[in-house]
Amino acid sequence: MQDGEAEDLALLFKALADPVRVKLLNLIATAGEACACDFPAAVGKSQPTTSHHLSLLVKAGLLHREQRGKWAWFWVDQDRLGALRAALD
Amino acid sequence: MQDGEAEDLALLFKALADPVRVKLLNLIATAGEACACDFPAAVGKSQPTTSHHLSLLVKAGLLHREQRGKWAWFWVDQDRLGALRAALD
DNA sequence: AATACATTTCGAACATCATCGATATGATCT
DNA sequence: AGATCATATCGATGATGTTCGAAATGTATT
Numbered sequence: 634m635q636d637g638e639a640e641d642l643a644l645l646f647k648a649l650a651d652p653v654r655v656k657l658l659n660l661i662a663t664a665g666e667a668c669a670c671d672f673p674a675a676v677g678k679s680q681p682t683t684s685h686h687l688s689l690l691v692k693a694g695l696l697h698r699e700q701r702g703k704w705a706w707f708w709v710d711q712d713r714l715g716a717l718r719a720a721l722d
Numbered sequence: 723m724q725d726g727e728a729e730d731l732a733l734l735f736k737a738l739a740d741p742v743r744v745k746l747l748n749l750i751a752t753a754g755e756a757c758a759c760d761f762p763a764a765v766g767k768s769q770p771t772t773s774h775h776l777s778l779l780v781k782a783g784l785l786h787r788e789q790r791g792k793w794a795w796f797w798v799d800q801d802r803l804g805a806l807r808a809a810l811d
Numbered sequence: 812a813a814t815a816c817a818t819t820t821c822g823a824a825c826a827t828c829a830t831c832g833a834t835a836t837g838a839t840c841t
Numbered sequence: 842a843g844a845t846c847a848t849a850t851c852g853a854t855g856a857t858g859t860t861c862g863a864a865a866t867g868t869a870t871t
Contacts, residue, residue, distance in 0.1 A: 634744075634745055634748045634749075636741070639741040639742075639744040639745045639748070640741045642738070642741075642744045643738065643739055643740050643741040643743075643744050646735045646736075646738040646739045646744070647735075647736075647739035647740075649731070649732065649735040650732055650735045650736035650739040650858095651732050651736075651858085651859080652725070652728040652729045652731075652732040653728075653859090654732075655723075655728040655731045655732050655735070656723055656728045659723045659728070660723075669817080669818070670817070670818090678859095678860080678861090679860075679861055679862085680817085680818075680819095680861095681818090681819075681820085681860080681861060681862080681863095682859075682860055682861065684818060684819055684820090685819090685820095685859080685860080686859090687818095688819080700818095700867085700868080702868070702869070703816065703817055703818095703867095703868055703869060704817070704818090704868095705817080705818065705819095714810060717810055718807060718810050721803060721806055721807050721810075740828085740829080742829085758847080758848070759847070759848090767829095767830080767831090768830070768831055768832085769831095769847085769848075769849095770830080770831060770832080770833095770848090770849080770850085770851095771829070771830055771831065773848060773849055773850085774829080774830080774849090774850095775829090776848095777849080789837085789838080789848095791838070791839070792837095792838055792839060792846065792847055792848095793838095793847065793848090794847080794848065794849095
């Protein structure tokens, strides 16, 4: 296994190495897509904190973000999630 | 999703949120089982550092450890790895 | 353009983590 | 028991991560 591959994988795992982010991904994955406005209540954290975790998930490529009017919507990048699954074999 | 479930999953992901631990798990998984004596050279870290990472993987339940004479041997807990795979669906 | 609301960025406090040298513990052999 | 080698623990340091209040930015509506 190459150094670079291990680092890329570690970055993906790190993106999910927090309960808040696990909950967020689960929420969005099961809903198909979801509005940022619901997250603070759903995960029990402040609005800036949830925004921070969302941006980490987007940066890791696990989520996509789109502005729709006043609200921001998120959905899961299935390919990227598939890369994680594939890595566990 | 329950709070406890998200925390357990986050702990599993956190266990792999470091390139050294990704390499170690990959090494051990592909070899079937492996001796701790080879790890410092394989991952390019000191002996205390690799020992630290191994203990984290064992604590997370992803590895098993057994003393065989002078050396310690490790192998992957497939059930625990399967739990990770299952979580990504 | 002015207001209102949603979201991100900033700044700082606090906690956790990675790393390694030094030391301690455990295991084998003579 | 003493010597030797493998591994774990300790102590410390520098880096990284989580959290939130406050302020800045973006978006729509009037």
